[in-house]
Amino acid sequence: MRVLGIDPGSRHTGYGVVDGDGDRLLTVACGSVPLPASLPLPARLGRIFTEISRLIQETHPEEMAVEDVFVSRNARSALILGQARGAAIAAGIHGGLRVFEYSALEIKQAVVGYGKADKNQVIHMVRFLLGPPDLSDLHAADALAVAVCHIHARTFSRRFRVADRP
Amino acid sequence: MRVLGIDPGSRHTGYGVVDGDGDRLLTVACGSVPLPASLPLPARLGRIFTEISRLIQETHPEEMAVEDVFVSRNARSALILGQARGAAIAAGIHGGLRVFEYSALEIKQAVVGYGKADKNQVIHMVRFLLGPPDLSDLHAADALAVAVCHIHARTFSRRFRVADRP
Numbered sequence: 001m002r003v004l005g006i007d008p009g010s011r012h013t014g015y016g017v018v019d020g021d022g023d024r025l026l027t028v029a030c031g032s033v034p035l036p037a038s039l040p041l042p043a044r045l046g047r048i049f050t051e052i053s054r055l056i057q058e059t060h061p062e063e064m065a066v067e068d069v070f071v072s073r074n075a076r077s078a079l080i081l082g083q084a085r086g087a088a089i090a091a092g093i094h095g096g097l098r099v100f101e102y103s104a105l106e107i108k109q110a111v112v113g114y115g116k117a118d119k120n121q122v123i124h125m126v127r128f129l130l131g132p133p134d135l136s137d138l139h140a141a142d143a144l145a146v147a148v149c150h151i152h153a154r155t156f157s158r159r160f161r162v163a164d165r166p
Numbered sequence: 167m168r169v170l171g172i173d174p175g176s177r178h179t180g181y182g183v184v185d186g187d188g189d190r191l192l193t194v195a196c197g198s199v200p201l202p203a204s205l206p207l208p209a210r211l212g213r214i215f216t217e218i219s220r221l222i223q224e225t226h227p228e229e230m231a232v233e234d235v236f237v238s239r240n241a242r243s244a245l246i247l248g249q250a251r252g253a254a255i256a257a258g259i260h261g262g263l264r265v266f267e268y269s270a271l272e273i274k275q276a277v278v279g280y281g282k283a284d285k286n287q288v289i290h291m292v293r294f295l296l297g298p299p300d301l302s303d304l305h306a307a308d309a310l311a312v313a314v315c316h317i318h319a320r321t322f323s324r325r326f327r328v329a330d331r332p
Contacts, residue, residue, distance in 0.1 A: 041255075041267070042232075042255050042258070042259060042264075042265035042266075042267070043259075045252055045255045045256055045259065046255070046256065046259030046260075046265075048256070049256040049259060049260060050259075050260075053260075066208075069245065074241060075240060075241045075243075075244035076244070077241075078241040078242070078244040078245040078248065079235065079244040079245070079247060079248040079251075080248065081245060081248065082244065082245040082246065082247065082248020082249040082251070082252060083248040083249070083251050083252035083255070084252060085245075085248070085249050085252060086211055086248060086249035086250060086251060086252025086253040086254075086256070087252040087253065087255065087256040088252075089207075089208050089211045089212070089249070089253065090211055090212065090214070090215040090252070090253040090256040090257065091256065092208070093208060093209075093211065093212030093215060093216075094212075094215060094216075094219075094260070098208075099208035099212075100208075101207070101208070
């Protein structure tokens with residue numbers, strides 16, 4: 001299956017498209033949409049929507065996975081982050097994708113095997129699993145991690161479903 | 167000019183389409199998109215995007231106006247509200263509309279003439295100015311108020327521009 005992972009942010013929104021079937025994983029595309037602070041907010045949200053819509057048309061993912069942000073900062077920054085997330089999810093739904101959400105804990109457990117892993121460990125494992133040419137873009141790396149998490153979750157649920165059969 | 171006003175919310179997103187030229191105002195459409203709590207969040211955001219996109223196709227507004235929410239509640243509810251707002255603005259941009267934001271203070275000043283007006287005064291003035299058949303839907307009333315605010319702002323800026331000419 002082909003999955004689009006999204007790491008939403010108001011300054012950079014990362015994306016990563018991954019083909020995966022169990023342990024075989026391949027990066028189809030990854031990068032991030034830069035959102036200059038000089039742009040008014042509606043224009044930034046429009047750019048997120050347009051770029052993700054274009055990516056969906058070009059790479060044809062079947063499902064979308066987005067990190068379910070845990071908010072510890074103030075309400076104003078949560079509102080701004082929420083808007084970026086809303087525009088990204090709207091692009092996914094508009095592109096006909098089913099959208100799934102994962103907590104940071106679930107992503108770390110799926111990628112590193114340890115829920116309290118730090119950011120460097122996640123990036124290291126993403127690089128090990130996917131080996132993309134360039135992972136200096138941390139937003140892209142985060143987006144790839146969400147996609148990998150979703151592929152793992154899907155593979156496990158499929159295995160369980162097969163196991164459930166009489 | 168024809169303006170689409172939006173009152174974004176995660177349970178109900180209000181909309182109001184208003185034709186206006188200075189003091190002449192006419193309601194083209196108003197209502198709200200119900201977003202049952204039983205639906206997963208991505209499905210709710212998808213419904214906001216789809217319903218507003220459909221409204222834009224049916225009524226052809228030229229510009230969109232959205233309340234710039236002042237957030238006093240906690241970060242979690244701000245994140246949820248932000249997502250609804252992001253999906254609504256994405257629909258406006260996708261529909262080719264320019265999007266404008268107004269604070270609650272600006273809306274009250276434009277509609278009631280008094281920035282500290284309460285909710286009932288705003289609804290009363292919206293009913294007086296637009297006289298829609300039914301304004302029991304408070305989300306629709308709020309959305310109409312944003313649209314009226316934008317039409318006022320546009321009219322004033324046009325008058326100033328005319329006055330500026332030599």
